[in-house]
Amino acid sequence: AVVSTQSTGKALHYLIKVPPNEVEDALDVAIEVVGEAHKDTLTHQLIDYLMGEIDGVPKAARYLFNLYMSLKQYREAARTAIIIAKEDQTCGSYRAGHDVL
Numbered sequence: 609a610v611v612s613t614q615s616t617g618k619a620l621h622y623l624i625k626v627p628p629n630e631v632e633d634a635l636d637v638a639i640e641v642v643g644e645a646h647k648d649t650l651t652h653q654l655i656d657y658l659m660g661e662i663d664g665v666p667k668a669a670r671y672l673f674n675l676y677m678s679l680k681q682y683r684e685a686a687r688t689a690i691i692i693a694k695e696d697q698t699c700g701s702y703r704a705g706h707d708v709l
Contacts, residue, residue, distance in 0.1 A: 616645045617653070624657045635671050643678025651679065669695065 623638040635658075642650045654675060660666035669692045676685035 616641060616647065617650060620650055620653060624654070624662065631667075635667065636674075639671065639675045639678050642675065646679070651675075 619641055620638055623634045623641070626634040638654055642654045655672070656662055658667045658672050658675065669688055673685055673688040673692060676682070676688060
């Protein structure tokens with residue numbers, strides 16, 4: 609079924625407005641929706657949200673990594689994975705940092 613960009617945009621809008629206790633599940637769904645839509649405007653809107661430009665709260669880098677993977681933007685995903693691994697190592701989570709890479 610073909611879904612319009614407008615209805616996908618509305619869905620994304622509602623997904624990023626969920627209560628804090630439902631953010632993880634909503635972000636997973638939003639990443640899947642944007643990954644399947646392959647629309648630059650939706651991708652940029654979700655990236656802005658993940659970077660904290662919409663609500664002032666940056667989200668975990670793993671969401672950005674998952675978005676890039678769903679968009680098959682492997683170069684950006686690799687860069688994000690390196691950032692995640694460095695953050696994990698800085699926090700003393702060497703195993704988690706190694707697992708990311």
